[in-house]
Amino acid sequence: MTLKKLIVLGVVVAAITAFFVFNGQQYLSLDQFREWVTEEPVLTAGLYFAIYVVVTGLSLPGAAIMTLIGGAIFGLWWGLLLVSFASSVGATLAFAVSRTLLGDWVQEKFSAQLQTINRGVEKDGAFYLFSLRLIPIIPFFVINLAFGLTPIRTWTFYWVSQLGMLAGTFVYVNAGAELGAVEELSASGILTPGIISAFLLLAAFPFLARALMGRLRNYQLYKPYPKPKSFDNNMVVIGAGSAGLVSALIAATVKAKVVLIERHRMGGDCLNTGCVPSKALIRSAKINHYIERATQFGLRAERGTVDFAGVMERVQKVIKKIEPHDSVERYTEMGVECVAGDAKVLSPYAVQVGNRVITTRNIVLASGARPFVPPIPGIEQTGYLTSDTLWELREQPERLLVMGAGPIGCELAQSFSRLGTGVTLVDMAPRIMPREDEDVSDYVAATFEREGIEVLVGHKAVGFRREGERQIARFDRDGVPVDVEFDQLLVAVGRKANVENMGLEDLGITTTPQGTLEVDEYLRTRYPNIYACGDLTGPYQFTHMAGHQAWYAAVNALFGRFKKFKVDYSVVPWATFTDPEVGRVGLNETDARQQGIDYEVTVYGIDDLDRAIADDEDRGFVKVLTRARSDKILGATIVGYHAAELIVEFITAMKHGIGLNKILATVHIYPTLSEANKYAAGVWKKARKPEGLLGWVEKYHAWQRRGGAGVNSTQSETVRS
DSSP states (O other), X not given: OOHHHHHHHHXXXXXXXXXXXXXXXXXXXXXXXXXXXXXXXXXXXXHHHHHHHHHHHTTOSOHHHHHHHHHHHHHHHHHHHHHHHHHHHHHHHHHHHHHHTOHHHHHHHSHHHHHHHHHHHHHHTHHHHHHHHXXXXXXXXXXXXXXXXXXXXXXXXXXXXXXXHHHHHHHHHHHHHHHHXXXXXXXXXXXXXXXXXXXXXXXXXXXXXXXXXXXXXXXHHHXXXXXXXXXXXXXXXXXXXXXXXXXXXXXXXTTOOXXXXXXXXXXXXXXXXXXXXXXXXXXXHHHHHHHHTGGGGTOOOOOOOOOHHHHHHHHHHHHHHHGGGGOHHXXXXXXXXXXXXXXXXXXXXXXXXXXXXEEEEXXXXXXXXXXXXXXXXXXXXXXXXXXXTGGGXXXXXXXXXXXXOSHHHHHXXXXXXXXXXEEEEEESSSSSSTTSOHHHHHHHHHHHHHTTOEEEEXXXXXXXXXXXXXXXXXXXXTTEEEEEEEXXXXXXXXXXXXXXXXXXXXXXXXXXXTSSBOOOTTSBOSSTTEEEOGGGTOSOOOHHHHXXXXXXXXXXXXXXXXXXXXXXXXXXXXXXXXXXXXXXXXXXXXXXXXXXXXXXXXXXXXXXOHHHHXXXXXXXXXXXXXXXXXXXXXXXXXXXXXXXXXXXXXXXXXXXXXXXXXXXTSXXXXXXXXXXXXXXXXXXXXXXXXXXXXXXXXXXXXXXXXXXXXXXXXXXXXXXX
């Protein structure tokens, strides 16, 4: 530690020690100050000022009380003058101490607030400090300490703090002045119009300040963009995937005028390159797998001859059959104006498509995401497929290398393997499907390996090369190079939000570290009339969550001036459509441990389920997490046949607060797969059976067997009467 820091530390410690050793709190009393101000007004004002500076500069408790005292003993205007300058000087001292001495401690204690403040300073600079001072969302002393670790200049910190705190200081000093004017401590003496008004203003101030800040912020944001006197539309939606389609449909349903812009194909990724084609491919692959398993069902069947081109054409037929659901014709009939082309946001009120400029009150950004291709040496020269381009294949590869063992990679790897392609599945993570619990990942990986898929985990791709007709990928496994030869490479390592080429950078609309658009809890960007939803903003890149978010974006955009809704992420389900499927909702064990939640686990093996046995699909398990000593469901994971359908019961239960006791008490049809959920609830209940009570019940039954009287005789008397 430098000498400068040691000196500052010594002064701070000595000041704090002296304050408490010499009972500094006694000088904060109203009576003491009133006595002094009568005898020595100037000296008292100076002493008050000094004490206030010390209290705020050392981040000691009592600043709010000191402010009220200032108003009570000095009156409104002198009190306002003293408190305004003392609080700003004290805050700046705390700021300087933090910057000079307490950096590591502040980082440790207030890391979350510091991250928020750093983002705010980066985005809005001194205006962000002004807004925090006007509306103290973060405590006063935390602002002082945390801002010491930002690049803001000391003088800027001082004058912005003084200006920002002035309104709040006035409200507090005014309340203190009204209290100081009380001559009689009685209901009639205290409940005067002046005091009541002062404290009503004190209570209302945060709301008034927030409204004022909203207006100031909006003025600053929208100042460069003149607002049209009238608008062509109530809403413009950019992107016709799930999020965009739902947003446009809601707007049209409530009779708003809406334009939907799509640069490529209606339906977005899900219809054209994602959910729909992948499930069609999975189905063909599963049928071929069933043919190979025919003897398990007592059937004789030759091994299926795969017409790969026919399989891929079937995929396109499925897309064509579903396509009308998302077509221009359908949405036009419902009142949506559909426009083809590249959209550019010119201002918060205008969007350009080609030569046409469309004005609108609200904009919903729903441009989706695309496959991310990492910049690995040689990958461009070798060539690769993604989940977007895969569907153009008509010639089946003999050897397919799938890079990325998340849901997309796992689904496609198993499908190609079941169609007869030799598949190597590689991931740099220590296991496949890393978002799931280890037992889930291990179960699916073991299935893959039994089916002939080579699974390589903990392998980091470092390069690709060609050697004549051969294509080779090199991976690093704990420092050891591993070469894998392939005919086709499928890259499935994640998706990247489509934030480019829409003019968003020019408007200062920011992105998160993950590359998605930054939005608030109402799905608003930094402009309150520009919303974003779906894969573009995350945090869950699922089609059903895109539709879920779209409701909030559309309703908040159209009716937010009356009522805004925070997007609900309390119950988020998803599924991976491997075989066995993996259905999931809520927490798993990994999540619960990371969050420090006290939980209990119940597992039911589907190998015991009658319907699964009859279908020769008796494998997998149901795993339910409940809060400790409760039947409240925290999350559920199902691995097995039709897990994505079975998980719905747990989704409904979590959404509506239904526990395992009620699932157990619900009649489930026999024989069905859904009984697995009831049996899991039964396992939970059995583990909690009241052993003590059952012991007494057992004694009761034994007593009855020995001829215990009461029941039969009573029944006989009843019959005779």
